[in-house]
Amino acid sequence: MTRKDVVITGIGLVSSLGEGPDTHWEVLSKPGAAPVLDEAAFAPYAVHPLPALNLDTQIPKKGDQRQMEPWQRLGTYAAGLAIDQAGARGLVSDMHLIVAAGGGERDIAVDEAVATALCTTPPAEAGPILNEKLGTELRPTLFLAQLSNLLAGNISIVHGVTGSSRTFMGEEQAAADAVRIAAARLAEGRGGIALVGGAYVSQRWDLVLLYGAGGACWRGPFAPVSARTGAGGFVGGALGAFLVLETAEHAAARGATPLARLAGVACDATHRRAGGASAAAAKALHAKLGAPAGAGLGVISGMTGVAEARAEEDAFLASLGSAAVRRTGSLIGHGVEATFPANVALGALALSRGGFYPAMDPADAGDGPVERILVTGFGQWRGEALALLERAA
């Protein structure tokens, strides 16, 4: 089977730094960029907060906005930005969609009140009261706002993307596989255009509870990812990131300008991370992508700050020679399912502007110019992923 070339023709990017390619290039292409932080609201956990968004520009119906909570709104918004940049509004009916999703918001006030009221009541007594409280206090629409596949559902409804719709679950790895499979389907001729990405809302107690229980969240004053001592941890970053992928011929036929060529995506998930297993898995993926290394290679690292994964990734990065490495997590935080597509977007952005980013983290080394960009994705718990981007022909 002949494999078709796949290019990126649109990126939709929202982070704590702002929205859109121009804003991100403006901020990140100059030395001295500083992260936007809220260190108080979720103390001792810092977060990179969501910027103000003019939702009406991407989700024009108030009724649609009301059916969603911040997570689905952010993803739907970022998806719209990507479609706009690709100039692909007219192509949505046959556009394929893969979303990497976590769970949507819960009603925090109801959760806290019910947990406080019933935690010491014997189960047989608590059960009926729980049933009654949830039956009267949960808003019916909140279920839909919480369902993981309804981010994709809302993208279909709001933007009309209906070629197909799949939602992958599984934190960082889900997003990398989403990009991999969206690209593989295009390469083998299943459609000409696809939308892929995810969103993460950092200012959520339920997510701090989930990830914090595993020690994956960084406690204490903000520090760059390379400087998080002990077991390390990630600082949650609000992040919405979608990519419009197309076959090169599909893009050319409609006169769309590719931002970058997606030369390959490779994923694995070792069952044990420490002791070099994860680094070895990444080396194997790297070989699959033709082992790019040395001068002219930029690396956009999705390093979370979780120490075990960081040690493995550092070992892998050390094998890449003089490649220029940038740890984006130190400036935009970690957005779980949104991080891999966001870093692919930042890679495509740099290639399209003919430049690269200055250091983002004290450990960042190497310098441009950059011809190819390797995006890394070592998940907070499991998962190794790499993507290789090249300058569009």
Place this chain on the structure above:
Amino acid sequence: MKDHLGRPLVAVTGIGIVTPLAWGREANWSAVKAGTSGISRIRRFPVDKLRTTIAGTVELPEETAGGEIVSSPVRVERMAAAAVEEALAQAALGAEGAFPGPLMVGMPPVEYEWPQRFDLARRANGNGSYRAAIEVATGREDLYETFLFGGVGERLAARFGTTGAPIALTTACATGASAIQMAVESIQRGESDAAIALGADGSVQPEAVIRFSLLSALTARNEEPTKASRPFEKTRDGFVMSEGAAALVLESLEHATKRGATVLGILSGCGERADNFHRTRSNPDGSAIIRAMRNAIDDAGLQPGDIGYVNAHGTGTPENDKMETLGMRAVFGDAPPPISSNKSMIGHTLSAAGAIEAAFSLLTIRDQVLPPTINHNEPDPAITLDVVPNVAREVSGLRHVLSNSFGFGGQNVCLVVSAAP
């Protein structure tokens, strides 16, 4: 060994099934052919004050023995593991713990449930706030690894030794079919000679029942649980939540033939189409479900007239069954093939449904018996279909079955299952 598009044909060589009717493929199939209902009163938790008090439930042995009730991810993983074990035993492919292909896991989103929330609040001296829960949950890797979305897939992948990263996915009620489609595509693409596809769901817990109830999706016909699920019948008024899992071992026909495996059937076509009309309803013109059905039939290189039977989505909601009828008539014209709904017996197994129904579709072809739609007392004049009412039907010459799955959020997936060549 290749299909009409030059892709490798994808064979099924192993099937595993868990439903409220039984743990095991043949026991399930016998019960379904006999028209047995697996729906009962919920015993797992108090049902006072609930509008719907019935469901299909799959209890784990230790629960039946009086042990603690497990959370959804634990139930999903256990049922999934049993289904995969059974499918692998039949396929006899790969060494123990070393399956030569990827794992596609159709499953529901999982999260802390009320027992976990209450436990954390007790540990925080009665403080139910998230801030307090976060403090006492620190270091609880058990909670983290249980409720991460990637947790179930990781543990199953480690246990069965599948290759690459497991992919967990959800397309609501089409999830199981999507997982099969993902596995088929991976073999067609040449990424692997084999793959495991599974769908599993174990969501019968208070909050999930209440949430579906608040969407007015569930029937409240609580008095006679076995009569509550009434797909395509005039008095239908909602679906019955249920649990279960099914796994398929898939491999290229060439690979299966070379190793002398028994081919149970061919996954010959997959079709999908998303709907952009509404979060819980299809477009009234049926366009997305019609396209999904047609896409599956086209993908198999067949004509509608080649389809001899349809395994329905058939949830028993007034809306679904009406729309599915419209889709059937649009695709098949005036002489649609018989269609029946397994959900009349096992209820709606949600993320598992597409996989369980594909499994039953394969057995339908194997035994040339159409499973019935039970509880069919009063025909609905608007349902102009042969729904194989109440009693299984022997047929002959059945080669191609269409299996429909339509999800909330507009995610529609149809599969064509065919007899071994």
